Amino acid sequence: MTAPLTGIRVLELGAYTTGPLSARYLSNLGAEVVKVEPLKGESIRGFAYKIDGVSYIFHVHNLNKRGVAIDTMSDRGKDVLLELVRTSDVLIENFAFGRMKSWGLSYEDLSAINPSLIYCSLSGFGHDGPYRDMRAFDTVIQGMAGVMSLTGTKDYPPTKIGVSSADNVGAATGTMAITAALHHKRRTGRGQHINISMHDVQGWMSSEAWAYLDTPGGPQRDANHHATLAPQNLYETADGMIVIEVETQTHLNGATALLGLPNCSLDTAKSREPEFDDALCVWARGTTTEDAITTCDHHGVPAGKVQSMAEIAEAPHTWSREMLVELEHPTSGPLKLLGSPFKSSQSPGVVARTAPDIGQHTREVLAELLGYDDATLKVLENDGVIGVGK
Amino acid sequence: MVSPSCIEDTLIIEIADGWSAGAVAGRLLSELGARVVKLEPPDGDRLRHIGPSASGESSTSFRTLNTNKESIALDIAADAGRRTLDALLAKCDVLLTDQTTITDRVPGLDLNALTGRHPHLVHCHFSPFGLTGPLAGRAGGDLVAQAMGGIIATTGHPGELPHKAGPPLSVHNAALMGGTSILAALYHRTDTGDGALIDMSLYDGMVSLLYTFMPGYFISGKAPGPQGNQHPMAAPWDNYPTKDGWVIICMADDRQWRNFLNLIGKSELADDPRYMTNDERVTDEIRPQVNQLVIDFLADKTTDEALEILTEGQVPAGPIYNLLELMEDEQFQSREMVQILLDENGEPYRTPGSIFKMSETPGRIYRRAPSLDEHSEIAS
Numbered sequence: 001m002t003a004p005l006t007g008i009r010v011l012e013l014g015a016y017t018t019g020p021l022s023a024r025y026l027s028n029l030g031a032e033v034v035k036v037e038p039l040k041g042e043s044i045r046g047f048a049y050k051i052d053g054v055s056y057i058f059h060v061h062n063l064n065k066r067g068v069a070i071d072t073m074s075d076r077g078k079d080v081l082l083e084l085v086r087t088s089d090v091l092i093e094n095f096a097f098g099r100m101k102s103w104g105l106s107y108e109d110l111s112a113i114n115p116s117l118i119y120c121s122l123s124g125f126g127h128d129g130p131y132r133d134m135r136a137f138d139t140v141i142q143g144m145a146g147v148m149s150l151t152g153t154k155d156y157p158p159t160k161i162g163v164s165s166a167d168n169v170g171a172a173t174g175t176m177a178i179t180a181a182l183h184h185k186r187r188t189g190r191g192q193h194i195n196i197s198m199h200d201v202q203g204w205m206s207s208e209a210w211a212y213l214d215t216p217g218g219p220q221r222d223a224n225h226h227a228t229l230a231p232q233n234l235y236e237t238a239d240g241m242i243v244i245e246v247e248t249q250t251h252l253n254g255a256t257a258l259l260g261l262p263n264c265s266l267d268t269a270k271s272r273e274p275e276f277d278d279a280l281c282v283w284a285r286g287t288t289t290e291d292a293i294t295t296c297d298h299h300g301v302p303a304g305k306v307q308s309m310a311e312i313a314e315a316p317h318t319w320s321r322e323m324l325v326e327l328e329h330p331t332s333g334p335l336k337l338l339g340s341p342f343k344s345s346q347s348p349g350v351v352a353r354t355a356p357d358i359g360q361h362t363r364e365v366l367a368e369l370l371g372y373d374d375a376t377l378k379v380l381e382n383d384g385v386i387g388v389g390k
Numbered sequence: 391m392v393s394p395s396c397i398e399d400t401l402i403i404e405i406a407d408g409w410s411a412g413a414v415a416g417r418l419l420s421e422l423g424a425r426v427v428k429l430e431p432p433d434g435d436r437l438r439h440i441g442p443s444a445s446g447e448s449s450t451s452f453r454t455l456n457t458n459k460e461s462i463a464l465d466i467a468a469d470a471g472r473r474t475l476d477a478l479l480a481k482c483d484v485l486l487t488d489q490t491t492i493t494d495r496v497p498g499l500d501l502n503a504l505t506g507r508h509p510h511l512v513h514c515h516f517s518p519f520g521l522t523g524p525l526a527g528r529a530g531g532d533l534v535a536q537a538m539g540g541i542i543a544t545t546g547h548p549g550e551l552p553h554k555a556g557p558p559l560s561v562h563n564a565a566l567m568g569g570t571s572i573l574a575a576l577y578h579r580t581d582t583g584d585g586a587l588i589d590m591s592l593y594d595g596m597v598s599l600l601y602t603f604m605p606g607y608f609i610s611g612k613a614p615g616p617q618g619n620q621h622p623m624a625a626p627w628d629n630y631p632t633k634d635g636w637v638i639i640c641m642a643d644d645r646q647w648r649n650f651l652n653l654i655g656k657s658e659l660a661d662d663p664r665y666m667t668n669d670e671r672v673t674d675e676i677r678p679q680v681n682q683l684v685i686d687f688l689a690d691k692t693t694d695e696a697l698e699i700l701t702e703g704q705v706p707a708g709p710i711y712n713l714l715e716l717m718e719d720e721q722f723q724s725r726e727m728v729q730i731l732l733d734e735n736g737e738p739y740r741t742p743g744s745i746f747k748m749s750e751t752p753g754r755i756y757r758r759a760p761s762l763d764e765h766s767e768i769a770s
Contacts, residue, residue: 002578004574004575004577004578004586005574005577005578016642025567025570029570029571029574030574043642043643046643046668047605047623047624047668048605048622048623048624048668048669048672049605049606049609049610049623051609055605055623056604056605056608056609057601057602057604057605057623060601060604060605061601107749125721126721126725126747128724128725129720129721129724129725130720130721130724131720131721134701134708135701135704135705135706136706136708137627137640137642137706138621138640139619139621139627139629139638139640140638140640140706140707140708141708143629143638143708143709143710143711144708144709144710144711144716144719145711145716145722146711146712146713146715146716147555147556147557148619148629148710149556149710149711149712149713150556150557150713151545151553151554151555151556151557152546152547152553152556153550153553156547156550157619157629157636157710158629158636158710159545159546159547159553159618159619160545160617160619160629161541161545161555161559162541162543162544162545162546162602162603162614162616162617163540163541163544163545163599163600163602163603164599164601164602165555165559165599168563168598168599168601169559169562169563169566172563172566172567172570173566173745173746175566175570176418176566176569176570176573176746177746177748179570179573179574179577180396180397180422180573180746180748180751181396181748181750181751182573182577183396183397183573183576183577184394184395184396184750184751186577186580188394188750190750191750192748192749192750192751193748193749194746194747194748194749195747195748195749196745196746196747197721197725197745197747199721199722200722200725200727200743200745200747201745202557203716203722203727203742204562204727204742204745205557205558205559205562206556206557206713206716207454207455207741207742208409208451208454208455208557208558209556209557209713210450210451210454210713210740210741210742211441211442211449211450211451211454212441212442212713213713213714213717213740214442214444215442218712218713218714219712219713221556223551223553223554224533224542224553224554226533227441228440228441228451229440232533234537234542234551234552234553234554236551241537241551241552242537243533243534243536243537243542243554245530245531245532245533245534247408247436247490247531248408248436248490248494249436250494251529266436266439266440267439267440297528297529300529301529302490302518302528302529302530302531302533302534303529303530303534304528304530304533304534304535304537304538305537305538306537306542306543306552307537307538307539307540307543308540308543308613308614308615309540309543309544309600309603309604309607309613309614310607310613311613312538312539312540312597312600313607313608316523316524317519317523317524317525317593318597320522320523320524321520321522321523321591321593321594321597323593323594323597323598324597336604336608338597338598338600338601338604341567341590341591341594341595341597341598342567342570342571342574342588343520343588343589343590343591343594344571344575344586344587344588344589345586345587345588346575346578346584346586
């Protein structure tokens, strides 16, 4: 089996999450990723929860990559970077708008030396429009895109999604756009600039609720209820919490049979939501989570346990799907990291190596891709243009 | 001149009812140039029949989601319908299926038997837990995937019952990952001629988002509960009260913290070892103290005043908008993220613009959502 993007070369000039994550997803599909860091390493290495001085999250985001350290602020360092650009199919960057241009590394600058380059910019608001200069992080984006207004209960202020939704879904959007652009590049030989806005993407994610824009008050947050379907909610059992999710008439028939309530059509079930909730609350309290799910399964009603991070990390299903994997880091020992969500008969997804130390692969990459000899590398190292790791 | 598309001459058959990952993936691929034919049951996709509707026919949600697509009504539980489907599969490049839809329309259908005769096909099957593993085949949609995948346990306020992400996060996330996988498989197929079976699980997609909590859990054994609006690895980070509402502030690094200290006229604290680095500020002991500094600073300011000062001072901050405000937001409009189309009765409806902003092959919105079986000629 060959991973589908084998042979595609990706240059990552990222920091924190979106750029590194998008590049990691491409590596899961077989692309070869070279991560370019400044000589002191990228910022997320300093986040909390460290192993041997490096944040755990850096290891999670950057597995599979080869790491190159270059002082791209120096003229000679920039020249090295430009040579790498010439040999790459894809460049991913997630700096604030304007930074790449200020360094002479805008799409216009780089497409001039490599017209087939796919250049993906991931930013909070995109590279155009009135907010393009605004600094933004995940929670700011979730707030401004209406996602928080739909999340939570009416008794509390709007609430963010616990995970970094804007970062991850934004990164996944960039990955899909890059993969699409590869088709165009193969057909025409031309690259292009991909201009992803995390704000666009979170706003897009809210579009199921747009149907309610013309109703009084507009779309509302309502905890675990669905705007049009019922019963859907979270219920406390004797020993935990479950959700029940009715989406089809068959599910609804199963739910009413389970509760001994009269049946109705799916499009009218929402009007009976309080009745369903009361009955399910009473039923759930009298049973364990495991029995509740077995009973729901028996009646063809979708149900799931509200699992904690600990339960997911222990769940045989997580490991069977290889969504958590354990890789041996050369100096920090075994690390539990994320596997590939891209599973197909062509490839189970690539999870090959742990994240690089700063400059760990500088020599290897510059020799292999640019043909630098030992003497050249030594001069660049001694002059502080490149970092070559320990 | 109309821009070229990324994936021209690509025919996709979609069997994915409701607001499902398969249906969202079909929409995304249509924006990139694929021709997407939605294969509906004889009485229509169930999404047509629930929620508000401008003209009393198909729901607004159906139209919002299925813009750009064509529609055939076909009873794939019947032999004649199955034969038509087989003929369509011989002609198409990609098949999108959704577990809930298949189970509902043709219980017990053998997917391999369906696709086995068409080795060129890139078939992406979306399911809550995947085709393998101990939970394979279990029923569920967005809510079940958010529950099992750790989203619900970490969303909400400490000490309260947790709740889901309001938008269908697991569905949109899986649609993007599945869409990516499909495009990669098609790319590979150009070289090899071989199709693929893609096994896209909503649960796998959700686990992929847990990176925020893995460091704390695997290093200190802390299984996080509801987060409120804080960040487990950075502080100060929360929504904070102003005189007239809320403002979100996110300081991810020490530089932004120093920028903030300059704003409040306490730059001497930048060298105070108690608060100097993010590692200290995220601790249970120090986090409330740095939050209090932010709360005090905002006490006499409106949201607008606070945002102006924070933005000027290079501290990441933003307001909280509802969807009505989002529709009017000048950035969202400038990026053409709200598109108004007319349905088959001439009634306007909204649909999002394409999230794929690309200089050569921008994602495009080009066709109103179909009425049921509007394109039946495709099947004849």
